[in-house]
Amino acid sequence: MKYYEIKTxxxxxxxxxxxxxxxxxxxxxFQKSIGQxxxxxxIQNTKKLIARIHTVLKERELSDKKDK
Numbered sequence: 001m002k003y004y005e006i007k008t009x010x011x012x013x014x015x016x017x018x019x020x021x022x023x024x025x026x027x028x029x030f031q032k033s034i035g036q037x038x039x040x041x042x043i044q045n046t047k048k049l050i051a052r053i054h055t056v057l058k059e060r061e062l063s064d065k066k067d068k
Contacts, residue, residue, distance in 0.1 A: 001049055021050050022050060025046045025047065028043050028046060
């Protein structure tokens with residue numbers, strides 16, 4: 001998911017997506033630890049997506065404070 005796609009989601013959708021991706025990352029790390037993970041790039045991609053979501057949420061939080 002690209003940055004511009006993330007920006008179009010609502011805040012509630014972003015929080016739900018963040019929860020899903022965090023659980024997915026935990027699952028990937030577990031698979032890696034027991035040797036079942038074949039695509040190690042999935043961990044990196046998931047971490048980047050989580051960081052993008054955090055960035056958009058923080059931008060919205062700061063813009064809300066600035067508007068007040």
